[in-house]
Amino acid sequence: MSTAAADKTGGRAVTEVAVGVVVRADGSFLLGQRPVGKPYEGYWEFPGGKLEAGESVEAALARELKEELDIDMRACEPWRTLEHDYPHAYVRLYFCKVTAWDGEPRGMEGQAVTWQTLPVNVAPLLPAAQPVLEWMLDERAA
Numbered sequence: 656m657s658t659a660a661a662d663k664t665g666g667r668a669v670t671e672v673a674v675g676v677v678v679r680a681d682g683s684f685l686l687g688q689r690p691v692g693k694p695y696e697g698y699w700e701f702p703g704g705k706l707e708a709g710e711s712v713e714a715a716l717a718r719e720l721k722e723e724l725d726i727d728m729r730a731c732e733p734w735r736t737l738e739h740d741y742p743h744a745y746v747r748l749y750f751c752k753v754t755a756w757d758g759e760p761r762g763m764e765g766q767a768v769t770w771q772t773l774p775v776n777v778a779p780l781l782p783a784a785q786p787v788l789e790w791m792l793d794e795r796a797a
């Protein structure tokens with residue numbers, strides 16, 4: 656018998672993803688460009704990646720930020736969760752604000768990285784990264 660969850664995901668497993676909104680004191684935030692060979696290559700995204708088995712969101716994010724950007728995360732605060740149905744996967748994204756880290760971010764996988772403010776001047780963004788910009792605008796207006 657199908658359940659609501661199975662209907663929503665089309666019977667697929669949910670891919671859980673830890674995503675960092677890495678924010679500097681001046682409000683600028685980091686975007687990276689997805690490397691060649693990944694789904695949506697060339698699209699801009701917030702840094703992060705899939706949780707490994709048994710891994711917490713925070714541990715996954717710290718690992719991904721080290722692997723992708725060579726920074727050591729020091730402070731991370733869970734922010735919002737978003738689900739998105741892509742052709743390649745049904746994803747659940749755990750967005751966290753990262754406000755303290757050691758090191759200077761650089762693209763360790765050959766990807767471009769950029770500090771941005773609103774409105775961003777890069778495109779396209781991943782479909783499930785776009786709402787983050789609206790959340791930031793909402794917070795700024797509050």
Ligand SMILES: Nc1nc2c([nH]c(=O)n2[C@H]2C[C@H](O)[C@@H](COP(=O)(O)OP(=O)(O)OP(=O)(O)O)O2)c(=O)[nH]1
Nearest residue numbers: 672674700701702703704705739744746781783784
């Ligand atoms: N990092 C990140 N992923 C996002 C964002 N928005 C969004 O829909 N996603 C999706 C795209 C992918 O389906 C998934 C992340 O998986 P990924 O392939 O980048 O993860 P990974 O680095 O662990 O990949 P892998 O090469 O190890 O398989 O989440 C975002 O802003 N940042």
